[in-house]
Amino acid sequence: MAERLSKAESNLKKLRRSPIPMTFVKKQKGSWNHQNWLDFLAYLEEKQYFPIDTDKVGLLLEEKKKQYLESQKEG
Numbered sequence: 001m002a003e004r005l006s007k008a009e010s011n012l013k014k015l016r017r018s019p020i021p022m023t024f025v026k027k028q029k030g031s032w033n034h035q036n037w038l039d040f041l042a043y044l045e046e047k048q049y050f051p052i053d054t055d056k057v058g059l060l061l062e063e064k065k066k067q068y069l070e071s072q073k074e075g
Helices: 007-017 020-027 034-046 054-074
Strands: none
Touching (some): 007 054
16 A cells, blocks of 8 residues: 655655746756745745755755756756
């Protein structure tokens, strides 16, 4: 029997499938400060993505940042 995802895991999975993380990275041109991060988390909360593991959200943004920066080199 498959284990059911927690609400935080489910929200992370939903966020991973959405364009929101890459949109943030593109808007910030691959670089953000602590206030940008806090604003991003507030946006996620407003969009009903909480509860969520914010450490994993940070890792997701780093993945998207890497993809974004690689695409900038190619372009």
